[in-house]
């Protein structure tokens with residue numbers, strides 16, 4: 264009897280000890296990665312005031328929803344306002360945007376404004392820029408929509424799970440005087456409908472996935488259904504337009520897999536990448552969109568009945584097809600034609616406006632090596648400089664620094680690396696340079712990016728295959744003069 268209770272107490276003690284040794288319980292906050300609470304709190308950095316700007320207000324409620332993903336087939340989703348994607352937020356450049364988040368889920372959530380340059384405390388990263396919003400609680404996000412373009416929002420709490428379950432939506436900042444005939448957002452994603460997502464995040468699946476192929480093998484194992492605006496295949500609404508009409512089509516990849524959309528020849532020109540206008544691209548008709556990336560195109564409808572869709576050789580490609588039809592036709596027998604098509608991607612074309620006209624002199628350089636690792640008992644990890652977040656070395660900067668980051672991928676999977684709160688410049692394939700906030704680094708590739716540290720805070724820089732981020736591939740751009748009062752722990756996990 265006595266021995267029995269002793270054993271139980273001993274076991275509990277060991278359990279508690281193990282728990283407190285885990286990185287989340289080391290009380291590591293972005294501030295402490297930055298060594299100590301010195302300088303200014305990120306909560307005090309920059310006032311956010313509407314002034315005389317028009318104010319746009321929205322309410323988003325995170326809740327559980329039975330979502331019909333395909334005709335007759337529903338999934339258990341987590342949504343903002345009951346739909347996947349969540350309510351489309353459209354504002355005008357210069358608006359003061361106010362979004363009240365209510366949480367009706369049983370888990371904490373946040374909203375991150377992907378690509379928007381805003382004050383650090385509005386960035387929605389739990390444990391770094393705020394505490395996650397607990398069930399039953401609310402939080403108000405406020406920012407000025409300074410730059411026109413396509414953005415999106417998503418939960419950044421336990422992102423690998425919460426974005427997968429549907430907690431994302433589009434944010435469009437319309438430029439002044441911009442009014443094309445048609446303007447539509449298409450958010451791409453992958454779902455595990457007929458299989459258990461968790462089965463594939465285990466070691467076996469991930470190991471297998473990471474050993475073979477095209478840099479996408481792990482997500483191809485994990486998900487079996489593709490969606491456009493939350494719907495697969497026949498359930499996708501056709502785009503209704505007449506011959507000769509033009510449309511601005513805004514594509515966002517909310518999934519963890521790269522997609523290549525094929526357009527009818529000669530119908531597409533690239534307009535913008537990650538909300539930055541690019542030089543017209545001309546002749547290519549395949550659009551490659553990395554996880555997390557946004558690409559806007561100008562599409563002109565040719566003859567009646569066209570189709571924009573995933574490259575036919577890809578498994579599940581039939582799920583990801585957008586029919587373009589005039590008001591009275593039904594689009595029987597349309598097929599995606601991909602033969603010998605030339606591809607445009609995020610780094611193909613130069614931006615119209617650059618951050619740096621020539622290669623700048625830098626104040627800070629950082630080598631970022633992306634690799635795969637193993638953690639005893641936990642399986643695979645995804646590492647930056649051989650470490651796993653929050654133990655990855657931060658990029659330490661001071662306001663005004665020009666920063667150079669050399670990113671190298673020596674592994675076998677794609678790593679779309681996304682920087683919060685800043686835009687960076689990287690060489691474009693057509694000879695110029697392109698301004699982005701996400702760079703897809705494929706196996707064997709390396710890129711050099713430059714940015715100006717002009718937005719004080721503690722900013723995430725991570726792989727937007729959130730399954731990789733979840734297993735370590737995250738670091739922080741850490742301004743040495745500020746600290747975060749928040750802590751990473753069980754309820755605050757980016």
Ligand code: C2O
Nearest residue numbers: 375377555681723
């Ligand atoms: Cu789409 Cu850390 O973000």
Ligand code: CU
Nearest residue numbers: 678726728731
């Ligand atoms: Cu990755």
